[in-house]
Every structure is written in C-alpha cells, then in structure tokens.
Amino acid sequence: MTKASLTIDPAFAIADVDPRLFGSFVEHLGRCVYTGIYEPGHPAADENGFRRDVLDLVRELGVTVVRYPGGNFVSGYRWEDGVGPDRPTRLDSAWRSIEPNTFGLGEFIKWTRAAGVEPMMAVNLGTRGVQEAIDLLEYANHPSGTHWSDLRRKHGDAEPYDIRLWCLGNEMDGPWQLGHKTADEYGRLAAETARAMRMIDRRLELVACGSSGATMPTFGTWEATVLKHAYDVVDYVSLHAYYEPIDGDVATFLASGDRMEAFIADTVATCDHMRAVTRSTKRINLSFDEWNVWYMRKFQAQESTLEWRHAPPLLEDHYDVTDAVVVGSLLIALLRHADRVRVACQAQLVNVIAPIFAEPGGPAWRQTIFHPFAQASRYGRGRVLRVEPQTPVYECAAGEVGLLHATAVQAEDGTVTLFAVNRSQTDALELAANVRALGDGVRVLEHTVLTDEDLGARNSAAEPDRVRPRPVTGTGIDTGTLHASLPPVSWNVIRLGR
Template sequence: MSTKAKMIVDKDFTIGEVDKRIYGSFIEHLGRAVYGGIYEPEHPEADEQGFRSDVIELVKGLDVPIVRYPGGNFVSGYNWEDGVGPLAQRPRRLELAWRTIEPNLFGFNEFIDWCRKTGTEAMMAVNLGTRGPEEARQLLEYSNHPSGTYWSDLRIQHGYKQPHNIKTWCLGNEMDGPWQIGAKTATEYGRIAAETAKVMKWVDSTIELVACGSSSIGMPTFPEWESTVLDLSYNEVDYISLHTYYGNRDSDTPNFLAQSMGMDSFIHTVIATCDYIQAKKRSKKKINLSFDEWNVWYHSNEADSKIDPWSIAPPQLEDIYNHEDALLVGSMLISMLKRADRVKMACIAQLVNVIAPIMTANGGAAWKQTIYFPYMHTSIFGRGTALVPLVTSPKYDSKDFTDVPYLDAIAVLSENQEEVTVFAVNRHLSETLPFEIDLRSFGSCRIIEHIVLEHDDLKAANTIDVPDRVTPHTGGNAAADGSKVEALLGEASWNVIRLKLV
C-alpha cells in the first residue's frame, strides 16, 4: 500500500486510566462452560475440588481480573440456594433459559474457590427475573456479612468462616429481551433495579452495582431503555451494561472487520444517554459503562438449533474461531480502550468452551483459540493510561460503513510510565500497511518487541488436533529512531509494538 498510516501520541493528551476490569470474562451455566470446562472431577488433571488445572493455567495466562457469574440468561430463573451446601442435598432443576438439566454440582462457593485459585475476582449477578430485592439481599448477606445472622451463619455452616467480600454485582441480565425469563418494561425494571440496589447497599455500602442496559444496539427500545432505567435508578447504581456480538454470516470480511465502528457508536450513544440523565438530575455523579458481554458469535448457530433438550451440559455455543475473528476481537478491545475514561469493566463472553478463547475436550486436552491472543496481549500489556490516538490512515467503504480506516490503533502508557504499547490492526486483506508512530513528547524509545498475529488463511483455526495453527510470533519489523517508530504491518494482522522509553 503506497499511502502511509500514522499515529501521533502525546503524554499530555490522555483518555484516562485503564481499569484492569476491562479485561474481565464471563462464566455462565450454559453448555460446557462449567461442566467439562472449568469443572470436571473425572478429568485426569482435576484438582481435589474437581477444577481442571489445565484450564486454570490457561486462565492465569490471560491474567483475568474479574469474571461475571452465573449468567447470562441462566440467572433469570436461578435459585442461588440450590448451589450451596452439601452436594447430596442439591436439587436437579429444569433450566429453562437453555433447555437443559442443571445438576447444581457447581455453585456459588465453588465459583468463589475457583476464582481464588485463578487469581480473579467475582462479578455476581442476581436474579431479577423470577425473584427480586429480598433474594438478592439474602445472597449478599450470605456472601459478605461477617457472622451472627441467619444467612451469614449459613455460609459459615457451609465451611466458609470468612466472608467472600464480593464488591461487584449485576442487577439481573438483559431484562429488555423477550427471551428473558421475567422480561420487563424499562419502567418495571428501573423500579425493581432501584429497590434491589437500595436494600443491597443497606446490607453492604461498599459494593458497586451494574444496571441492565439494552441487550443490543438493535433493540427497538434502544436507547430509550437506558434513559428510563437510569431516570429511575440513577442515585442507586454505578454502571450500566452493554452487550454486543458480531458475526460474518455473509462472508463479507471487509464489512465484518469494520464492525468495531458499530461498537464505537454503541459506546458513544450510551455515554451520551448517561450524561443526559446526569444533566437532567443536576447530579455530580457520573455513570460509567460495563461492557459485560462482547465477542464474535455466529459459527455455532446451526449446530445449536439441533440440540435435543433436557440433557446435562451439552455442547452449546461452541464457536471455533478463525484468524479473522481474532482481528475483530482485537479491534473490539481497541474500541473499549478508546473510551477507557468511561468503559471501566468488560467481560468477553465467555471464558471456556462457550464462545470462548479457551476450548476443552471432556476428559482430554485444553487449547487456545485464535481470539485468546489479542485478549491476552491487551490484558497483559494494556494496563496503565490510554493515550489519545491521532490517526491518519487510508480508508475503504463496506456494506454497512463508510470511511473505514485500514489502521485501527491505540497506545497505552504503562503503569510505571516506562513503556508505551501500541495495539494495531491492519484491516487490509491483501496489502501491507506502512505505519509510523510519532512519540514526539516522550523523547527517544527503543523496541522491546513487535508481536504479530497473522496467517495466510483468514479461516484458519486452532483445533484439538492442530492447536498451534494460528499463533503469534515476535518477528515483527518495527524499528525506532529517536521518537519515531516505523513498521510495515502485514496484511490482515494484529500487532503489539512494545516500546521502552529511554
């Protein structure tokens, strides 16, 4: 490509601090996310609690800071009490959201134990579909109150003397969706969210609460839903959620790779709605965003439609991700970093087997999907301060978008302010992209490494038989000269350029 792309970053022009929780994930009682994913007592690598140690190691490799649980659609019909106490006394239930049998062998306390073993925190969701404020505050009391009450003493009776001290809670899930058990209008949900939030903060004033936003930007009530819900619950909640999934169903890769521009628009509209309600209420409080479901999801749709109901942990939503999916996941992460001032939490959905970066075989191996790598790179190297990216790039038009830049990029100054990491996607499918980074205010720098994820087949995927077909390498060509960095980005590539400030 003859036209060069360029990005200028300046240490004095910052977007905001990156909250590490932007690199969170999600585990739902859906498909093999739990049973056969993180929990498989009969597996040869299961620990004493039945947790797969091979999966734990892969999760640790991502440095996941927070994991949302137990749903998702599942939570709107879930009785949390079914999943605590002696295993022999736990009931089997019809699980209506995904039409399976839930054996309740893995529940609340097991999840907290798993979080501790993986070094992550819990983001708990409460059921506001079939239940309400009373059951939510009881779960919080069970979790966080030290002792001396019925629910806190029940936790102690179950073997957990110290409170779990979970600080982040979701007030239901996708309550605007007609597919949701107990779906509600914006007014109905806004009222129950406010009342639930009120009593939960009376139990523990230190918690943070996430209200349900629209299930997607395509909902007919978006963004009126956000406006109404926040109008009713603004003083009680701290975040509002966003959910989005993208797919390349029409085999139109240029349009598929431009979908992150739709994500940008989604984020900007929700921020504007939050700020409108803030202005309306003359409030000093600012509501931030929790993008607690996001990913590529479409590969498994046909297979999922053929699953027989009422089995335990069938293989559902098991998308096998290819190289182009990894490119879009990288751009979606860049989109959230571009609004790090307001997007403070996010959860790639999900973590294991179900539209996930990690796959397993029951009784067998675990491996990394293509999307594991951009997620891992941003989680490890994308902590610190997001810098305003002044980008110039050649552009193209696609079916749904105009002026799509071939270069999608962001830079993050490390927490110790000794490194700048640039994350960049070249969306061009057949040409390399000359790329210049201007660090004029930082002084000189040197290249630590230039990591590249690329493949000559956009549909190439990692499988149990060939788990390393698509993997990153450190043979990128970035070169530094003072405060200027030059690189030639490969066609259809994800790039991580790490720079040491000197």
C-alpha cells in the same frame, strides 16, 4: 503501497485503565462450567474438581474479574439450589439444559480464589426480586450471626465472600429473557433492589441492565427510563454486543470495533443526559459485561432442535485468524474508551464462544482469540494515550471505516505499547508513527503480529499453536519516527521503551 500515520504523545491521555477491563464470564451454559472449569475425575483436576490445565490458561490469559452465573441462566436461577449438601436437579429453560447444581456459589468463590480473579455476581430479577437478592447478599457478605451468614458458615465457609461487584439482573430488555420487563418495570425493580442491597452493604458497586445490543428497538430510551428510576443508586450501566460476519461480509465484520465504539459513545451520551435530567453530581460509567465474536446465526438455526441434556455442547465456536483480529479490534475499542468503560467481560471463558477450549477428559488449548486478549491484558495496563490515526478508509455496511484501528498505553515504567489492526484484506499498511514526545533513546523492544496466509486457520488439540503471535523484524525508529509494516488482516503489538 498503503500508508497510515499517527502520533504518540504522553501529554494527551484518555484515562488510566481499570484492571477490570480485562474480565471474563462464566455461565451455566453448555460446557463452560461442567467439563470446562470443573471436571472431577479429569487427570488434571485438583481436590475441588477444578481443572488445573484450564486454571493455568486462565492465569496466562490475564483475566481480572469473572461474571457469574449468567447471562440468561440467572433469570431463572434459585441460588439456594447451589449451596449446601442437598442440591436439586432443575430444568434450565434459558438453554434447555438439565442443571444438577453440583457447582454453585461456594464452588465459584473457591475457583475465583484459585484463579486469582475477582467475582462479579448477578442476581435474578427475572423470576425473583428484592428479597432473594438481599438473602443472597447476606449469605455471601455478612460475617456471622444471622440465618443466611450462619448457613454459609455451616456449609464450610467461615469467612465472607466479600463480593463487591453485582449485576442487577441480565438483559431485562430482551423478550427472550425469563421475566422480561418494560423499562419502567425494570427500572423501578432495579432501584428498589439497589437500595435494599446498599442497606446491608454500603461498599457495593451495582450494574443496571442497559440494552442487549445497539440494534434493540428500545436502545437509548431503555437506558434513559431505567436511569430515571435508578441513577443515584447504581454505578454502571451494562452493554452487550456480539459480532459475526453476515453473509460472508468480511469487510463489515472487520469494522466491528468501530461499531462497538459508536455503541459506547451513544450510551455515554444517554447516561450524561440523564445526569443533567436528574441533577445528579455523580457520573455513571459503563460495564461492557458481554462482548465477543459469536456465530449467533449458526446457533439460532439449531436452537429449535435442542433436547434436555446436562452440559450439552452449545455455542462451541472454533475461531480463526480473522476472528482473532476482530477481537483485537474490540479490545482496542474498549481501551480507547477507558475513561467510561471501567468493567468489561469477554463472553465466555471456556468452551462456550471462548478463548479456551477444553475436551472432556482430554487437553485444553488456546483458541486464536486467546492471544489478543492475553497481550492486551499484559501490556494494556497503565494510561491510555489519545491516538488519532490518519488512515485510508473503505466503505462497507458500517459506513466509512479506517483501515488502521489503533491505540497506545503507557505503563508506569514509561514503556509504551501500540496496539494496531490492519483491516485491509489485500494490502500491507505502512505505518509511520511520530514518537518524538517519548524522548531520545526510545527504541522498539518488540513487534509481534498475529496473522496467517490462511485467514481461516484455527488452533486445535492436534495443532494448539497453529495460530499465535510471531516476532516481526525490520520495525524501527529513525529520527523520531516509528516505521512498521502491518500485514493484511493482522493484529500487531509494538512495544517501545529504553
């Protein structure tokens, strides 16, 4: 029997969770937009062409903010192509696709309002610059009486879009990016753009591009150089990370949450170092605005064969049980660093490495990774408590890793939710949690688990609920100790209250 323990005590808190931690990402990539969120003529389409079945799932997922329109796509994007009646068809070299611009900024804002989410806009700092960014901002946020704001009104939107959260480009450290720049080049451009945008709208929150991954050769020095230029005019530094099992190494794949935590800690250290260097009085927080499980190697093997097409089926990973458990662990990692990670966007929302899958003209359903996100968004609101598990460890390519990965969140009504992953591939984990600090009368309200005897099990149109969280019996509290059995390779949600 494998045993682990932890203590839950509201006296030891990390931070209040920013609701923006439960964000997502819509890019003009593959079928995320076209036949994803937008499909005129679909039986479930509304008067704007938005798929109601997808909107229902987005609301159930609990998404709070959505980043748009990229991603790699934005570094070659002319935003003017996607507004007004005359929309040119363009080549999108980022994803070797044909872009008709049928869906653009106005449609996105209408969709966010229908979905009940906050828009997060990215500006093109790859092939464009300061002027195009402030033109876009004027179009989006200025009330009226100027060229761009009156053009928005002419296009049918009398009220400003009031977009507060903006990304200053995307992955500008990556050689694959259109307009790729050195850290000095990008840092200066980001600072110039930020100052110009703030002159138009002082309420903005701005995200500077950090590293596209912890393995980038410039990681650390990139952030330091960019912040040397832009520290006082930006609010966040971005992080991007994708995880997949390499050569069948499931043990290291299951440790992805620890790798994410290390990435966050190193980025925080660099930001705080630059705070000292710049003598600034403010603190830079993090926007983890791309994260997920992505079978990137599979895509890279096919990338050279792509043909120019409209909305080709790209990056359509179909997720299994193990993928869902890893996504749960990544959500735990984000919550454990809620003091500095204030924005996070799972990439992406529909079809493209996504929790929601939608067939053209057909049904939409929840992928396995849908469920950990939905539960974290529903029960992960409140204050994150400092949880330090005592757990057996194992060795893998990521180093020494605990079998138990866990965190806890206390809601305003006092209810506490424990999120826990068992990484063991063979043994159940017997958890004993000291909950005496929660007071007398606390009880287990619910324990659900996502796992399966077949770790390769997936959901599909034929079996949309093959993998989902299921209730667990036998979990209880005895003399101030919570006792729970966590199955091998499982995502567990245990709710405690009165």
